Amino acid sequence: MTDSATLTEETPSATTAVLDHWVDGAPWSGASARTAPVFNPALGRVQREVRLASTADVDHAVASANAAWAQWRDASIAKRQTVMFAFRELLNERKQELAEILTAEHGKVISDALGEIARGMEVVEFACGLGHLTKGAYSENVSTGVDVYTLKQPLGVVGIISPFNFPAMVPLWFFSIALAAGNAVILKPSEKDPSAANWMAALLKEAGLPDGVLNVVHGDKESVDALLEHPDVRAISFVGSTPIAKYVYETATSHGKRVQALGGAKNHMLVLPDADLDLAADAAVNAGFGSAGERCMAISVVLAVDSVAEAFVAKVSERMGTLRTGDGTRGCDMGPLITEVHRDKVASYIDVAASDGASVVVDGRDVEVDGDPNGFWLGPTLIDRVPTSSTVYTDEIFGPVLSVVRVDGYEEGLGIINAGRYGNGTAIFTNDGGAARRFQREVQVGMVGINVPIPVPVAYHSFGGWKASLFGDAKAYGPHGFDFFTQEKAVTSRWLDPSHGGLNLGFPQHT
Numbered sequence: 001m002t003d004s005a006t007l008t009e010e011t012p013s014a015t016t017a018v019l020d021h022w023v024d025g026a027p028w029s030g031a032s033a034r035t036a037p038v039f040n041p042a043l044g045r046v047q048r049e050v051r052l053a054s055t056a057d058v059d060h061a062v063a064s065a066n067a068a069w070a071q072w073r074d075a076s077i078a079k080r081q082t083v084m085f086a087f088r089e090l091l092n093e094r095k096q097e098l099a100e101i102l103t104a105e106h107g108k109v110i111s112d113a114l115g116e117i118a119r120g121m122e123v124v125e126f127a128c129g130l131g132h133l134t135k136g137a138y139s140e141n142v143s144t145g146v147d148v149y150t151l152k153q154p155l156g157v158v159g160i161i162s163p164f165n166f167p168a169m170v171p172l173w174f175f176s177i178a179l180a181a182g183n184a185v186i187l188k189p190s191e192k193d194p195s196a197a198n199w200m201a202a203l204l205k206e207a208g209l210p211d212g213v214l215n216v217v218h219g220d221k222e223s224v225d226a227l228l229e230h231p232d233v234r235a236i237s238f239v240g241s242t243p244i245a246k247y248v249y250e251t252a253t254s255h256g257k258r259v260q261a262l263g264g265a266k267n268h269m270l271v272l273p274d275a276d277l278d279l280a281a282d283a284a285v286n287a288g289f290g291s292a293g294e295r296c297m298a299i300s301v302v303l304a305v306d307s308v309a310e311a312f313v314a315k316v317s318e319r320m321g322t323l324r325t326g327d328g329t330r331g332c333d334m335g336p337l338i339t340e341v342h343r344d345k346v347a348s349y350i351d352v353a354a355s356d357g358a359s360v361v362v363d364g365r366d367v368e369v370d371g372d373p374n375g376f377w378l379g380p381t382l383i384d385r386v387p388t389s390s391t392v393y394t395d396e397i398f399g400p401v402l403s404v405v406r407v408d409g410y411e412e413g414l415g416i417i418n419a420g421r422y423g424n425g426t427a428i429f430t431n432d433g434g435a436a437r438r439f440q441r442e443v444q445v446g447m448v449g450i451n452v453p454i455p456v457p458v459a460y461h462s463f464g465g466w467k468a469s470l471f472g473d474a475k476a477y478g479p480h481g482f483d484f485f486t487q488e489k490a491v492t493s494r495w496l497d498p499s500h501g502g503l504n505l506g507f508p509q510h511t
């Protein structure tokens, strides 16, 4: 890191530092002169710059990773396990430090940042079981004196491209498993909140990961394209918006890479008349406004059955009155949005809602904030009677705007969910086991909650949506994670004895 000008109140664009890449186990400035500002969204001010890599910078990092991989692929299972266990312990000891970095650059409140780290750490714990998870299979005597067995080998250098909304958890989903499986990694985090990646890279070094095995390259489209096209990058794990996920999937697969590209979402919660309405209202508020709605598993639409919709909306709006929006370091419930542009875009949907005939029950623009007036604030917003033709319904808003669509019953609710473009997460709230079972069977969505609003699977199951929420056939972490980051090799073996001699040009058959 290099020091530059000191930040003052008068110079809002001044920076305190430039965040370097992390290559070969140390900060590295690269050759590109391009940088981007990194804001503290609760203050509305730039707090540092981050470097934006050129194609040549990416080439340098990939060469470093490739060289380091030659050693890491030969590291024993025991050695890789030791590093992963040590990393888990360090991460647990120092999670508060990381949480503060997340809050300073993303804006989410400290308790939510700690939650993000806990869910990421789960994947590190899962990856510690690599001895079991990289085991192959063995069939003895498939033919007389012949054995067949499979090996799960690492791919080589893999690229991870992550979004702004989980600067720690999403990288942890992927690099923990990629490293445990014996790969070398280039992580390209979001340029909006890049510091967590360097912090974790330094922690991995402290845990014993050899230099060059995990490199962090900061950047924008240029660095992403360089990774997608680089002949030595064998796989790409991407998480971000649907248009970019699709672009990444198409570009990287056309360059011969294995790709998993997780995209955007619009998650519905269906509230049936027999649901516990207090439980459902708590869940809608938590899942709609946690992390200011900037979660791919946030609930953004509640489908409320007519007979309970009025009571449900009243319960939700009553709870919203108790939420405190403000600086994430002050014990508030909800922080700011990531940028001013994004905040303005999210807020613009409130006017769209009114002009499309919906009713704005709580307008987040009126919120009283416990924080700097320059922060990128928008309070929790509730919009009732949203028509499904409105862009408030069809767009992924990615902010603290909860829409209610009233439906006449289960069938209409299910139909609306299944007609949607995305299929990331969904939830049903009901006390009817039969309805819940029908829902889990009939809904066209990858992750389903039954009286659980944010059904992010635990680390030993895999995470991923359907339709425009996932391009590729491998989900994140869990068993899919180890499959994605290994390639299987089948070995057919015979230890010769004299009876096996002789010529035979026919296709091998078993005897």
Ligand code: NAD
Residues within 6 Å of the ligand: 161, 162, 163, 164, 165, 166, 170, 188, 189, 190, 191, 219, 220, 221, 224, 225, 239, 240, 241, 242, 244, 245, 262, 263, 264, 265, 295, 296, 396, 398, 424, 465, 469
């Ligand atoms: P984004 O698509 O703007 O950016 C994601 C990554 O792609 C970043 O690293 C960014 O630098 C890079 N990128 C941006 N534009 C690019 C371009 N034109 N070419 C190449 N690379 C580019 O997404 P975001 O705003 O950082 O994150 C929010 C989005 O991520 C939301 O749509 C959210 O639903 C989605 N998301 C999905 C999941 C999931 O599991 N499905 C999880 C988290 C976030």
